[in-house]
Amino acid sequence: HPRRFWWKEASVYQIYPASFSDSNGDGIGDIPGIVNKLDYLKDIGVDVVWLCPIYESPQVDMGYDIANYRAIYPPYGTMGDVEELIQGLHDRGMKFVMDLVVNHTSDQHAWFQDSRLTPRSPKRDWYIWRKPIIDKEGNMHPPNNWASIFGGSAWSFDDLSGEYYLHLFCPEQPDLNWENRHVVDEVHQVMKYWLDKGVDGFRMDVINLISKEPGLPDAPVTVPIQDFQPADMFFANGPRLHEHLRGIRKILDEYDAFAVGEMPFVADEQEVLRSVASDRQELNMIFQFDMVSMDNGKAGKFSPQGWTLDTLRSIVDKWQTCMYRHDGWNALFLENHDQSRSVSRFTPHKAAHRTAAATMLATFIGMQSGTLFVYQGQELGMSNLPASWSMDEYKDVETQNLYRLALAQGIESEQLEAFLKEIRLKARDHSRSPIQWDSKSHGGFTTGIPWMRVNDDYKHLNAKQQLSDPNSVLAYWKRVLRVRKNYSDTIIYGDFRLLDREHDAVFCYQRTGHLGVITVVTNFTGNQQIWETTDEFPVSWSVEDVLLANYPEPAAFEPEKILLRPFEALVIFER
Numbered sequence: 001h002p003r004r005f006w007w008k009e010a011s012v013y014q015i016y017p018a019s020f021s022d023s024n025g026d027g028i029g030d031i032p033g034i035v036n037k038l039d040y041l042k043d044i045g046v047d048v049v050w051l052c053p054i055y056e057s058p059q060v061d062m063g064y065d066i067a068n069y070r071a072i073y074p075p076y077g078t079m080g081d082v083e084e085l086i087q088g089l090h091d092r093g094m095k096f097v098m099d100l101v102v103n104h105t106s107d108q109h110a111w112f113q114d115s116r117l118t119p120r121s122p123k124r125d126w127y128i129w130r131k132p133i134i135d136k137e138g139n140m141h142p143p144n145n146w147a148s149i150f151g152g153s154a155w156s157f158d159d160l161s162g163e164y165y166l167h168l169f170c171p172e173q174p175d176l177n178w179e180n181r182h183v184v185d186e187v188h189q190v191m192k193y194w195l196d197k198g199v200d201g202f203r204m205d206v207i208n209l210i211s212k213e214p215g216l217p218d219a220p221v222t223v224p225i226q227d228f229q230p231a232d233m234f235f236a237n238g239p240r241l242h243e244h245l246r247g248i249r250k251i252l253d254e255y256d257a258f259a260v261g262e263m264p265f266v267a268d269e270q271e272v273l274r275s276v277a278s279d280r281q282e283l284n285m286i287f288q289f290d291m292v293s294m295d296n297g298k299a300g301k302f303s304p305q306g307w308t309l310d311t312l313r314s315i316v317d318k319w320q321t322c323m324y325r326h327d328g329w330n331a332l333f334l335e336n337h338d339q340s341r342s343v344s345r346f347t348p349h350k351a352a353h354r355t356a357a358a359t360m361l362a363t364f365i366g367m368q369s370g371t372l373f374v375y376q377g378q379e380l381g382m383s384n385l386p387a388s389w390s391m392d393e394y395k396d397v398e399t400q401n402l403y404r405l406a407l408a409q410g411i412e413s414e415q416l417e418a419f420l421k422e423i424r425l426k427a428r429d430h431s432r433s434p435i436q437w438d439s440k441s442h443g444g445f446t447t448g449i450p451w452m453r454v455n456d457d458y459k460h461l462n463a464k465q466q467l468s469d470p471n472s473v474l475a476y477w478k479r480v481l482r483v484r485k486n487y488s489d490t491i492i493y494g495d496f497r498l499l500d501r502e503h504d505a506v507f508c509y510q511r512t513g514h515l516g517v518i519t520v521v522t523n524f525t526g527n528q529q530i531w532e533t534t535d536e537f538p539v540s541w542s543v544e545d546v547l548l549a550n551y552p553e554p555a556a557f558e559p560e561k562i563l564l565r566p567f568e569a570l571v572i573f574e575r
């Protein structure tokens with residue numbers, strides 16, 4: 001059995017500050033707005049709050065472009081507000097995790113302002129500068145062919161000093177140079193600054209991108225229609241990553257804090273284990289993206305890719321089994337501020353089945369082993385933005401860049417329709433619309449004009465309605481979180497095995513702990529399904545064995561089979 005730790009048993013609630021709750025009517029969510037909702041969070045049953053970046057920032061990428069690590073973005077509030085938030089959480093027995101973005105800064109950060117002045121600036125080497133390549137005709141080119149993750153070249157030319165700098169994301173997000181010891185020291189100082197304020201841990205943004213392949217070689221041409229090529233083989237999981245992660249862990253240990261690393265571009269179990277296996281002394285857990293990228297096509301996230309229950313089964317089995325066997329730890333999530341709403345994305349459904357679909361997904365993810373992350377609004381079953389909305393309502397820099405790039409490449413109308421369909425399915429904007437608190441205007445999120453339009457369905461889908469409805473998505477999530485606590489021996493620490501690997505509609509798995517066996521049966525379709533019991537399934541079940549069921553009336557069990565209604569989910573416990 002894995003060793004017990006508080007951070008393994010914790011459920012984490014992720015807050016996107018701009019869209020959570022606006023306390024002063026300026027249309028932007030803020031920290032006092034979060035403080036007003038602490039009792040709501042406590043009532044859900046979460047143990048930790050992870051807050052997306054609130055630092056001083058020009059907000060080119062919603063705060064993932066930090067201009068000052070020791071100051072707060074004024075529309076979000078003051079340092080005093082943050083201290084009140086930390087106190088309010090601690091008073092309620094909850095913990096606080098900050099989002100720390102140290103692969104890059106904003107171009108407005110004082111370090112970059114210094115760095116860009118001249119090639120001899122004291123902080124020149126804090127970022128990644130290279131001379132242009134000049135071809136035979138005398139034309140200037142970027143130092144290599146890397147594509148930015150948000151489209152276009154990963155290099156921008158800076159007139160001031162006549163060189164290019166690297167930015168894996170927007171031009172306004174220059175990458176820090178972790179080869180420079182002073183950069184590493186400064187990051188450690190920033191961590192200590194926040195830990196001294198009482199922060200209990202960090203979510204570390206794209207932490208596996210901090211070490212790049214020396215020499216920054218050209219990437220192979222894998223997307224010929226593009227001028228620039230995906231280069232993650234050279235900028236992700238680089239040679240000095242683990243040395244840097246151990247440095248980060250040392251600081252965390254001084255404070256008994258924890259870290260969850262965000263790690264895109266890593267599918268290899270061995271590489272992930274090097275970052276999270278308990279004997280490595282690196283990170284406590286990481287976010288990997290296997291599940292939330294299984295429907296991304298080869299030509300990027302807005303190209304289509306079908307998936308089946310088999311795809312999902314092999315991903316879940318891979319990570320559940322791997323972490324249990326090798327003493328690593330999973331971070332479980334279906335949504336975050338970079339992903340669309342899971343109920344729209346993974347369970348296409350009729351309106352009448354939305355509650356069933358959302359609660360089925362809560363069961364599917366909530367009975368797995370790992371630290372569970374719930375993204376704001378997921379506990380309400382919030383959906384993607386309506387298909388009727390125009391592209392102007394999409395505020396995200398990634399969506400807008402990739403859309404403009406497609407238009408600039410002269411995409412044909414048929415392809416454009418397909419592209420827009422993917423935007424409606426997977427754009428980051430879907431999870432960034434304001435939280436729907438009640439049926440008042442703008443869903444009670446603000447008394448002013450919201451920075452982003454509220455989803456039209458707020459009149460019937462909102463927290464106030466769900467708080468008073470025992471059959472709501474919210475009521476179900478509370479039960480899931482409670483069951484995780486009460487059966488932690490099995491759900492958090494037990495082992496995992498798939499049942500019935502063949503079924504194309506029903507996803508089943510079993511968890512075994514010291515105290516019992518838990519069987520999870522989830523119908524991923526909007527149709528009735530028959531699930532026939534197998535040898536492993538408890539035949540002598542009774543209603544008392546059902547730990548969780550997402551329909552008010554019990555399912556139709558027959559001796560050898562269960563009749564599952566659309567998106568029905570059942571969790572059965574045997575001692």
Ligand code: ISL
Pocket residue numbers: 061064065101149169205206262264301337338339398428
């Ligand atoms: O969202 C993605 C693609 O749609 C991911 O590739 C995402 O860019 C990647 O996971 C990194 O995300 C993090 O760093 C970005 C920021 O825009 C994201 O919001 C953040 O979560 C740059 O800081």
Ligand code: CA
Pocket residue numbers: 022023024025026027028029030075
């Ligand atoms: Ca505000």
